[in-house]
Amino acid sequence: MGYIPxxxxxxxxNYKYKGVDKSLLSNYVLNPFWTWxxxxxxxxxxxxxxxxxGLSIVLFNFATLVYYDPTYLAQKGGATGPPQWVYFTWGIGLFLYQTFDAIDGKQARRTGMAGPLGEMFDHGCDAINTTLEVILASQALNLGRSWWTVASQIATLANFYLTTWEEYHTGQLYLGVFSGPVEGILMIVSIFIITGIYGNFAGPTFWDQKFLTVTKLEHVEFIAKRVPNVALNESFMIFGAFALAFNIITSYTNVYRSRRATGKSVFKPLLYLLPFPASALLQILWMNHPMLSNSNILHSFAFVPFLCAWGFQFSHQVGRMILAHVTGQPLPWWDAMWIWSIVGAVDANLPWLMGRAPVIQHSPENTEKFVFVYLAVVLVxxxxxxxxxxxxxTNYLGIACLTVRKKDARGVWRTAQPESSTKKI
Structure with missing residues (x-):
């Protein structure tokens, strides 16, 4: 049984890709490079x-984190930091990922392979990359295993969900003057490079310095009295919160205009935003409870595996949304993988709900085992x-996934021919 009725x-x-990119950096700097x-x-x-x-490069970057910085995974209190050169490889790897992600559509036009499969494949890899980069960037920013890292995960996934939701309701992918796939990625690349440069001195702890102190603004009395002197990494989190708020407003504005132009309800799409905060709330409830501080996920070896499982669950969720877009089906409200989150959240909060110890997660060892089972199930x-x-x-359209081939009228595989009528940014 397949996922497509x-x-x-x-x-x-009938599917045709439509996209708008208003980024000045993308149009005047990056796009000429991508075209070459x-x-x-x-x-x-x-x-x-x-x-x-491109995704394989990111997976290799993630593997270097696991290999060179096992304390990030195993010890309470965060990380000691990998070798300085590793941060440069993360920056180069992410830049290459962005480049490969940008040219796959151009290659699709060159080879006549543009279509819904490319849309699904591209967004699927993007969804996986999103969580992996949250983990890498959080390490580089010295956020460690903290609620700041969890907040980064939620904000980043929320932006991706918003873009998918917006594309479904407007029929096109909209990238504004500042977007995650362009400026956001380059910002993270810059973080990796800066951490690498200061690795000989402070490593990721460079980002623990106060923002006003580093910028010398603490000497400006007007600013010092009105602006809190928070750490650089916390400043980045605050910036991310404003960026998310801006994207929420922008996305809904685009959906509002599109729906109004076609005479459809401008409020009904808002209901389809609810699945994301509902699923995120389940993960938060599962991760931590004051009565389980000695065995909660936040302070255990299971933290990074939990974030990975959360990311793959999210990839499944948005993957079904993209599939609904390219096949003209209703957006899904429910994802069966949430059952694991519900069980985990209820079990972790049994002390509060029923005044008794968790049935499954009654010790740090059991919590870790349950999370790893969750990760395995989500991956499968x-x-x-x-x-x-x-x-x-591929069976319906008569195309191949990883080779440039199509079936002709006789069912014989042949090299695909360029289709100049197919457009994709």
Whole structure:
């Protein structure tokens, strides 16, 4: 059984990508570079192969964190920091990911492989990358295993969810003058590079310095009396909160205009924002409770695996939203993987709910085991989703996923021809 109903398969042939990018940096600096860079790739390389190559670089970066900085995973109190050069590889890797992610659409036009599968594949890799970069950036900012890292996860996933929700209701991907895929990624690249530069002196603790002190603004009496002198990493979190608020307003404004232009309800789409805060609240309730401070996830070896499981669960959630977009189906309200979050949250809060110890997570060891089982289940479920969706789309459209091939009228595989009519930013 696949994820796409039989009646919705026909909508795959009607799907056309639409996108708007208003970033000055993207249009006048990066896009000329991307246009040149894509010419370095042979036309026999499939666009999805380029996308997957970019994600592989990020996975390698994440592997270096696990290898060089095991204390981030195993000890209470945060990390000691990997070697200085590792931060530069994270910055280079993320920049390459952004570049590969930007040129896969251009390669799709060159090879005649543009379509709904590329949209699904591209967004799926982006969703996975989102959580991995939250973990890497939080380490580089010296946030460690803290609620700041959790807040970063929520804000970053919320931005991704907003973009997906907006694209579904407007029919196009909208990137404003400041967006996560462009300026946001370059900002994180800068963080990695700065942490690498100051690694010989302070490493990630560089970001614990006070913002007004570093900028010398503490000597300006008007500012010093009115602006709190918070740490650099906390300042970045505050900036992220304002960015999220701005994106919420911008996304709804675009949806409002689109719905109003077509005579549809401008308030109904707001209901489809509710699944994200509901799922995020479940994760927060599961992660910590004052009565379980000795075995909660925040201070255990399970913290990073939990964030990874949360990220893959989110990837499944938004993957189904993107699938609904390309196949013309209603947005999903419910995700079956939330059952694990519900069980975890209820069990962790049994002391508050029923005045008794948790049934499953009654010790740090059991909490860790349960989280790792959760991660395994989420990985298998998401892998099943990816395999089935790819199978449904490739079989129906007669295309390959990682090679530049299509089936002709006789069912024979042939190299795809460029389609100049297909447009994608």
């Amino acid at each position: 039989q009646h919705a398969l026909a909508n795959l042939k 860079f894509v010419t370095l790739w042979p036309t026999w390389v499939a666009p999805n192969t380029i996308t997957l190559s 479920t998401y892998a099943r989703f990816v395999i089935l969706v790819i199978g449904d789309i």
